[in-house]
Amino acid sequence: MEESEQLKKIKAGDVRTASRLIRNLEDEIPEAKNALKRIFLHTGKAHVVGITGSPGAGKSTLVDALITSYRKKGDTVGVLAVDPTSPFTGGAILGDRIRMQKHAEDSGVFVRSLATRGALGGLSKAVGDAVHVLDVMGKNLILIETVGAGQQEVDIINHSHTVIVVLVPGMGDDIQAIKAGMMEIADIFVINKADRDGANKLYNELVAMLNMAHEFPGGWRPPIIKIGNCFDAVSFAQSVDKLAATVADHYRCLEETGLLGDRMKRKAMVELGESLRDAILSPILKEMTQSGEMDLFVEKLLKKEADPYTIAEEAARRYLK
């Protein structure tokens, strides 16, 4: 396909073209990377929101409700939902979109499931690229739902303007998880299923923790939003509307304080770093593997005839002239 035509189609919101490009990016097809080069210059308009939290925290249901809330106001929404790839088989069951299927026919909503394919940090390698595609499609809001498998999901900060950390009462390890790094990345806390026992305790713990923080960049103290039983339709929708409004407030705060620039810069640096790694390292690795050099080195390491550090330095000298 003529690339400019592809870009035109994606800009016009063509689902088939956009979804195919995302897949080609996931599959690391070189032409897709080329397409991204053109697309990149048109990106940067969407507000990217990361949603993270432990499994069973109700992230997908929350994303579903956020979509409804945004659509009421006429915003268009792109969703990237990440689920884990089985390390044993390479397969994955991507089930997040089940909760979002009522939006399937809404042309203002695009939901795409991604498998981690071995990436750590709760995201998939293609997430950044996919965000660009949704951005160019004209989605105002892009919601990224992380795997939610553990406490190391801080990568989300590199891809989002706003990070929502979702907690539920009675999971025991919540505060532990927050201490392990979630605290730094949260722009907004959600206490989901807040009708359950322990919601107030969790709330108080969060407040106490925030009180101990030395400073809040831009003066933004992460708000804590309680969201009750999703089956209590009216009050659930109200609290999700409030969450959506808070997300917008956060973006405004980033703009007004100049922090948006900082975040964009961080995002750009990460992207550049990844691209550099891809551009420089991948070809070298490929060549070393194909030439059989790699096996040779491994052999030497096993026999303790060499150390990996010297090998790496020599390889760098040879390849990076």
Add this chain to the structure above:
Amino acid sequence: MGAYFSDDTINQSKELTRQWEEEVRRSLAQSHDQKSRWSTVSDQEIKRLYTPEDIKDIDFARDIGVPGEFPFLRGNQPTGYRGRYWTFRMFSGMGSAADTNARWHMLLQNGQTGLSTAFDFPTLMGYDTDSPKARGECGKCGVAIDTLDDFLTLVDKIPLDKVTTSMTINPSASVLWAMYCAAADIKGVPLSKIGGTIQNDMLKEFIAQKTFMCPPEPSVRLISDTIEFGTKYVPKWNTISISGYHIREAGSTAVQELAFTLRDGIEYVEDVIRRKKLDVDEFAPRLSFFFNAHIDFFEEICKMRAARRIWAHVMKERFHAKNPRSWWMRFHTQTAGCSLTAQQPYNNVVRTAIEALAGVLGGTQSLHTNSLDEVLALPTEHAVQIALRTQQIIAEETGVANTIDPLGGSYFIESLTNKMEEEAWKYIEQIDNMGGMISAIDKGFPQMEIADAAYRFQQQLESGEKIMVGVNKYVTDEEQPIPILQIDEKVEKEQLERLKAVKRRRDSRAVKRDLEEIRKACKTGENVMPYCIQAVKDMATLQEVCDVYREVFGEYRDPGLF
């Protein structure tokens, strides 16, 4: 408390068993068993031989006893099947109300003793035939009912004071039951005279069958409404049939079926007591159950025996019921649809016969036998007749009804019954610790247990560890085609016209007012049943009432756990 066996017997048993074991070892040295592990269809491992030692801890009066007495291991009825056989109750329904009515008259003429209704999916899910969600489904796997008008056709010339009717209906049960009550009223039969069952068990829908509408909590509340209404005004009606059948069909083990079903029962009883302030003995005698009779003969018999004994203890000890009728577990049984094969379908007659026999030896109160073609489509009349005759042969020819619980006292049967009971209690306690069944469902616990069991069985089937004849062994290339019942596409068109006509001629202001009353009752917690009966009499449609439920209570969606 006397020992079940004398010390002499136990010692003899030990000695003889030791000799036998040596003999077995000698034989095995010469030739191996056909396989190294022998287990039930649920993957419960079974020993080569059971002896007095396996049941030496039994206390006869406490654990076994006699039929009609606590703990009812051997049956509820002191007279067994001599007083009356189980009810031959064939599940049927297809196409239009008139089609199903015709099938019912055929079955009654053939000696069936109770009716049982299958509804189509729009009816089951609370949608009218004219809903976009209903497209293609009308009359397909049951009868389509939109309004009381259809219902009156369904029960035309059926004596509602003489024939009991079971309706397999869940999220929309209150509306269909309201139609039944309204139909009886119109035909001049008082509510106190009508008898039958509505399945009305939502928990197993969330767990297994996934025919759901509102979230679990309000779903259980609507069930408590029907139980309360039945207790007060329709005393001969079973307002719930707490079902393990679908749990099993979804791929559970026999123990899971047993445990989840009984834990569901506990959840309902708790809700009625808490919400309706009824005394347990006021409504417990009308609770009924529904089990699957799968292909593993002894496991099924033990499951049913264990179910009666567990329930008796639950009612007596957990809920302090005093009326012995409350301790009874009465249940309907259906042979296992999932054990049937599309390959060599005539083999299904044999499977069904064996499963039906297990149901009878397990002491069921009523029985549906699947037809040989049900794995392919709705059954033809001929296939239904064979299935019905299967029950009649068991009752009238085989002699198994001569005596009560003929397998009672068998080392193996009592031992397996005990084991299944023990494992079921473990599950029940686990769910208690989660805060009850609703919160276990919220966590996905029973759903995941079943999914894992289903996948395990499938893998055993793939590896040949488990056998289905005609599927992974004794396969034939040539398949005999069998006649299939096709639902005429014009059923949908005609049903749409009927619905349109009813909507045209009814007093829509009255309907609007009735629906408003239902909405109010939903919100205040007042019993919805009287308002539902009024609404259907005024020709409110099934969906109109269910839409009120959906609006007030919200809609449940598949959590899709893996």
Add this chain to the structure above:
Amino acid sequence: MTEKRIRIMVAKPGLDGHDRGARILARAFRDAGYEVIYTGVHQTPEQIAAAAIQEDVDLVGLSCLSGAHGYLFPRVVELLREKGAEDITVIGGGIIPDQDFQKLYDAGIKAIFTPGASLESILEWVGANVKPRD
């Protein structure tokens, strides 16, 4: 590294909730190394077709046990065609009598699996007939 992965959607059109087969199949596809998108029960053909395109899957596996396959399956194929996604392979399974097979094939359903079909036979068919896109 470039690798054209195959993505599969397992979907349950219509109102029946019997998802035992669909869920077993989803797991089996995962265990065979595919990426599987599961839509959950009670889906309309419109929802399934839209999701299949957003997810850019190679294969849609439909499961229906209510007897409504005669309308639901062909409708999914038709909607995919309307949206220019005729290259997505559609297969079906469930309680489907032999008599209906030809009509479904004519409507564009590429394969039909009925109760008793082994996972192996389904995986084999997919392996042979669903190739990575060009």
